[in-house]
Amino acid sequence: MFYKEIDRDIKGVIKIGQDDxxxxxxxxxxxxxxxxxxxxxxxxxxxxxxxxxxxxxxxxxxxxxxxxxxxxxxxxxxxxxxxxxxxxxxxxxxxxxxxxxxxxxxxxxxxxxDVSADVILFNIDSKADSDSRTNKESIVNVFNKVFNEMQGFCGSLPWLADLEAQMVKEGSYEAFKSRFEELSGESWIEAREDFYFEEDNIVQALTS
Incomplete structure (x- = not known):
């Protein structure tokens, strides 16, 4: 009678992030x-x-x-x-x-x-910082944050993402992450937002 099961789950509202x-x-x-x-x-x-x-x-x-x-x-x-x-x-x-x-x-x-494309789909409100309503550059900052995250770099600290990008360009990023984990006992991805607490380990990993 029906082509599809009528008791199947149907999302009433389409939301960004439902990407399974x-x-x-x-x-x-x-x-x-x-x-x-x-x-x-x-x-x-x-x-x-x-x-x-x-x-x-x-x-x-x-x-x-x-x-x-x-x-x-x-x-x-x-x-x-x-x-x-x-x-x-x-x-x-x-x-x-x-x-x-x-x-x-x-x-x-x-x-x-036929053309390679990197797609970034996100909700601006969920990615914006608390000062987004007063900062005229907030949308640009959000785009930059999400773009950095898509590449696997730090989203919350743009200058740190720039450092990571530079290491990728030089081919030293993976070695840096391994050395940092040896020194701190934590993975770089989990600890990088605590940059100022990990400053000594970061400097050592960068100079190793």
């Missing part, structure tokens, strides 16, 4: 592409294709709409398609083979999957 394979599979599998959404996918991936083929500094995309109109869900789906990760043995873009009727739009979507 089960949730992602359900979102991709059950996402309904309406005519309006099809136009939005066309607009986005046409622009994305142009950015792939030709240099441009016009990198921003603004998603607007009323509360509850599906902005967050649309954004999450875009992130899945751009990352094109494998979910339940199937690439994200493949879930859209029978959802997009326009062959040219589907071709643009598939072309995006």
């Amino acid at each position: 394979d089960t949730n992602v599979h359900q979102e991709l599998d059950e996402y309904v592409v309406t005519r309006e959404l099809a136009r939005h996918f066309s607009t986005f991936f046409e622009a994305y294709r142009e950015a792939i083929n030709n240099y441009t500094d016009k990198m921003g995309v603004w998603i607007s709409g009323f509360f509850g109109s599906g902005k967050s869900h649309f954004l999450k789906i875009l992130s899945y398609l751009l990352e094109n990760r494998e979910v339940k043995g199937k690439r994200a873009i493949s879930y859209f083979d029978d959802k997009i009727e326009d062959a040219s739009v589907l071709a643009d979507i598939k072309a995006s999957g």
